[in-house]
Amino acid sequence: MASAAAAPTSLSLAARAATRAAAAAAATPLRRGGLAAACQPAARSLAFAAGDARLAVHVASRCRQAAPSARGTRAMATMAKKSVGDLTEADLAGKRVFVRADLNVPLDENQNITDDTRIRAAVPTIQYLIGKGAKVILSSHLGRPKGVTPKFSLAPIVPRLSELLGIQVQKADDVIGPEVEKLVSALPNGGVLLLENVRFYKEEEKNDPEFAQKLASLADLYVNDAFGTAHRAHASTEGVTKFLKPSVAGYLLQKELDYLVGAVSSPKRPFAAIVGGSKVSSKIGVIESLLEKCDILLLGGGMIFTFYKAQGLSVGASLVEEDKLELATSLLAKAKEKGVSLMLPTDVVIADKFAPDANSQTVPASAIPDGWMGLDIGPDSVASFNAALDTTQTVIWNGPMGVFEFDKFAVGTEAVAKKLAELSGKGVTTIIGGGDSVAAVEKVGVADVMSHISTGGGASLELLEGKELPGVVALDEAVVTRSKL
Ligand SMILES: Nc1ncnc2c1ncn2[C@@H]1O[C@H](COP(=O)(O)OP(=O)(O)O)[C@@H](O)[C@H]1O
Numbered sequence: 001m002a003s004a005a006a007a008p009t010s011l012s013l014a015a016r017a018a019t020r021a022a023a024a025a026a027a028t029p030l031r032r033g034g035l036a037a038a039c040q041p042a043a044r045s046l047a048f049a050a051g052d053a054r055l056a057v058h059v060a061s062r063c064r065q066a067a068p069s070a071r072g073t074r075a076m077a078t079m080a081k082k083s084v085g086d087l088t089e090a091d092l093a094g095k096r097v098f099v100r101a102d103l104n105v106p107l108d109e110n111q112n113i114t115d116d117t118r119i120r121a122a123v124p125t126i127q128y129l130i131g132k133g134a135k136v137i138l139s140s141h142l143g144r145p146k147g148v149t150p151k152f153s154l155a156p157i158v159p160r161l162s163e164l165l166g167i168q169v170q171k172a173d174d175v176i177g178p179e180v181e182k183l184v185s186a187l188p189n190g191g192v193l194l195l196e197n198v199r200f201y202k203e204e205e206k207n208d209p210e211f212a213q214k215l216a217s218l219a220d221l222y223v224n225d226a227f228g229t230a231h232r233a234h235a236s237t238e239g240v241t242k243f244l245k246p247s248v249a250g251y252l253l254q255k256e257l258d259y260l261v262g263a264v265s266s267p268k269r270p271f272a273a274i275v276g277g278s279k280v281s282s283k284i285g286v287i288e289s290l291l292e293k294c295d296i297l298l299l300g301g302g303m304i305f306t307f308y309k310a311q312g313l314s315v316g317a318s319l320v321e322e323d324k325l326e327l328a329t330s331l332l333a334k335a336k337e338k339g340v341s342l343m344l345p346t347d348v349v350i351a352d353k354f355a356p357d358a359n360s361q362t363v364p365a366s367a368i369p370d371g372w373m374g375l376d377i378g379p380d381s382v383a384s385f386n387a388a389l390d391t392t393q394t395v396i397w398n399g400p401m402g403v404f405e406f407d408k409f410a411v412g413t414e415a416v417a418k419k420l421a422e423l424s425g426k427g428v429t430t431i432i433g434g435g436d437s438v439a440a441v442e443k444v445g446v447a448d449v450m451s452h453i454s455t456g457g458g459a460s461l462e463l464l465e466g467k468e469l470p471g472v473v474a475l476d477e478a479v480v481t482r483s484k485l
């Protein structure tokens with residue numbers, strides 16, 4: 001396994017001895033000064049330079065346990081939001097509750113839902129509210145319409161949502177206005193009214209205060225459960241909170257924050273992050289942020305070729321971002337400095353063209369011929385990644401290991417999905433951070449066993465980059481500070 005430690009192949013006995021000494025020190029009880037000694041930069045980098053991932057991880061892990069980062073504490077603070085579960089029957093019975101959900105599900109050409117995950121994910125919050133006698137005014141966007149566009153109507157959502165809730169959901173043909181107000185007035189306690197696509201109004205994405213006020217005027221209080229849209233400061237996700245109190249987080253939003261912020265900032269260790277996808281440029285923020293928190297970082301996907309080239313390897317016709325070579329070098333150096341075991345694949349599956357029927361072969365990472373492009377990680381890399389993952393207690397995964405859309409180059413990605421499923425079964429916390437990795441996990445049929453699968457691609461990326469989401473920031477603070485803080 002190539003590593004950020006400049007992959008030393010022949011290690012001096014002294015380095016190995018120092019590694020073990022550092023690890024032994026880390027294992028020594030605090031009162032004897034073992035951890036303090038192991039946390040010395042020299043001890044950590046020796047453990048790392050010795051190329052012994054398990055020992056280096058152990059040392060790094062112990063060091064982090066001793067000194068949780070201020071950044072982690074700040075991130076936890078974003079979670080301390082009032083939750084829908086804090087609202088009692090007295091708060092809710094007979095009240096009109098504006099619920100922003102993300103019902104932006106894929107539809108086929110006949111308007112059939114091809115994946116209802118986001119609808120199912122919205123159910124617990126709605127169920128709770130109607131169970132307490134609230135009147136739910138449900139709002140969502142669908143797609144990115146420019147004005148009123150029938151193919152982006154939320155009408156196809158109604159049958160499935162009704163089925164899941166066990167009640168007939170009513171549907172408004174507009175978002176605001178007298179007709180909608182009439183429907184709201186007629187809504188019984190425990191009823192649900194789905195408003196039309198909120199993006200049919202351009203004011204939504206502009207976060208227009210007047211529009212936000214009109215939305216707010218329909219209700220008495222606000223619940224945001226639209227995690228997939230929480231990174232957007234729109235009228236229905238952010239603006240409306242200025243006019244409705246309380247404004248609280250729904251169960252889905254809370255769960256996403258608990259995993260993508262909570263479990264990532266205060267993980268059970270060792271903590272591994274797997275980052276793949278096409279380009280290093282789109283994952284810089286995530287990698288930099290995770291380097292502050294994880295013990296092991298496994299890299300795959302198209303981005304690895306920029307790292308190889310930065311290390312002087314030939315990459316043939318593989319995807320490379322020439323302007324990110326220095327960045328790749330600095331990320332490798334940062335991993336070393338932080339004591340993170342950064343692992344790059346040692347072998348790759350290469351293709352003679354970018355196509356599902358390309359000719360392919362597996363070669364060492366150092367032997368990619370001219371004209372060939374790497375489209376997947378190879379079996380040796382899968383074995384090394386699996387061995388590293390076997391040492392972990394928490395794993396977060398964002399981005400495929402290869403061009404998994406082509407069966408021939410999906411093996412590495414599917415192997416990671418299977419490994420995480422296996423680890424999940426053994427009690428390891430497994431978090432799938434949105435985007436294509438979710439599709440991969442679903443393709444392999446192991447979605448149900450993961451600890452958490454994010455319902456938002458862009459939103460989860462932003463959270464993993466350490467950013468705060470406007471739709472979360474705008475919500476009321478929890479009254480009781482969480483014990484983890
Ligand atoms: N070696 C590779 N060369 C080119 N593209 C790749 C390679 N590995 C993965 N990809 C592509 O990366 C895409 C996903 O990248 P990205 O959007 O960054 O990830 P995510 O959606 O998980 O955030 C997939 O379409 C996949 O085909």
Ligand SMILES: O=C(OP(=O)(O)O)[C@H](O)COP(=O)(O)O
Nearest residue numbers: 102104144228229456457458459
């Ligand atoms: O599908 C969504 O995000 P995602 O594609 O990043 O998972 C959300 O519904 C947000 O949609 P938007 O990116 O049009 O604001």
